Amino acid sequence: MTVTRASVSHRRGTRVDFLESLRGPRAPWEEVVSAAQDAALARQVALTSSVTIREVDLVSGRDRQKTCDVPSAATLTPDVLAEVRRPVSYQGMRNYIGRMALPSVDREAHAGWFESRNEQESYRDLLLTRPITQMTTQPLRLEWPFASGVRTHVPDALYVTVDGVVTLLDVTRRARLDSAEAHAVFVLAQATATALGWRYELRGELSAQHQRNVSFVYAHRHAPPERVPGWVQAARGLPETCTVQHAAAALGQSRPDHGALWHLVATRQLFVDLTAPIRIDSRVQRRPLTRRSSSCQISL
Incomplete structure (x- = not known):
């Protein structure tokens, strides 16, 4: 009997796995790729899959x-899920890891892991552009049964928006999709999310301009609490659409206050296009941008 590990060991350090390892043979990649290429078969694999979690008593x-089976897992939300694995740093490691604050309804001081700079930038972009109420990382393990064995996958994140829609998220490099095995995993993850009644989102790298804008705006999310109510009140007097120059002037007293503007953008009270260069004549809106998909989203 072979043991299927939930993550891959590093030479000088290992990820911490909080779930017991699955026992049994690992399905060959040829079978996994073949299933992913057949929509009906992928749907069948998704419907018969299992979801293993660390359930939190709040x-x-x-x-x-x-x-859980698929019907039971469909009711899960990020606030009841603890991370199923944790990255460990080691000398000479090439990837970039860390923790960042994430929104929660029932948990205070909630944070999650990012396992690469790409993930960190994507999470920041999501928090700036989506009305997310709950989010957690490394939320669960998907277990797909095949005739000759099993394959597993730990998605990167799970989040819920104010409209109650649950989204399962993976972040990857676009070049990785050249691998038939990786593409098959994401196709099966998408099929499983659909079976669960969730959205599935696969994101690639942000453009260089998008990265700079996200990092710049995200750095302004904290501000002196005594000043914020005045900024919010002033923002209500802005027209539905104006320019950066106009908004900063309206938010300032004796001079334009760009810091106030970027704080309101960082806290989703004003909105700008983060994918384009930001100039003094760039458009500022009081309502979220109508673009439904991000340029970094990948369609399978």
Whole structure:
């Protein structure tokens, strides 16, 4: 009997896996890729898959491992899920890891892991552009059964927006989709999310301009609390659409206050296009931009 590890060991350090490893043979990639190429077969694999989580008791704060079928897992939300794995740093590592604050309804001081600069930038972009109420990272393990074995996948994040829509998220490099195995994993993850009644989102790298804008605006999310109410009140007097120059002048007293403007953008009270260069004549809106998809989203 072989043991299927939930993550790959590094030479000088290992990820921490909080779930028990699955026992049994690992399905060959040829079978996985073949299933992903057949929409009906991919849907069948998704419907018969299992979802393993660390369920959090919001009263005691303790968690327990639990395996659900698709109907049971469909009701899960980020606030009841603890991370199923954790990256570990080691000398000489090439990837960039860390933690960042994430929104939650029931948990205070909630944070999640990013396992690359690409993930960090995508999470920041999501928090700036989506009305997210709950979000967690490394939320669950998908277990796909095949005739000759099983394959697993840990998606990068799970989030819920104010309209109640649940989205399962993976972040990758576009070049990775040249691999038939990686493409198959994302196709099956999308099929499983659909079976669960969730959205699935696959994101690639942000453009260089998009990265700069996101980092710049995200850095302004904190401000002196005594000044914020005045900025919010002044923002209500702005027209539906104006320029950066106009908005900064309206938010300032004796001179334009660009810091106030970027704080309101960072906290989703004003909105700008983060994919284009930001200039003094760039458009500022009081309502979210109508673009439904980001330029970094990948269609399978």
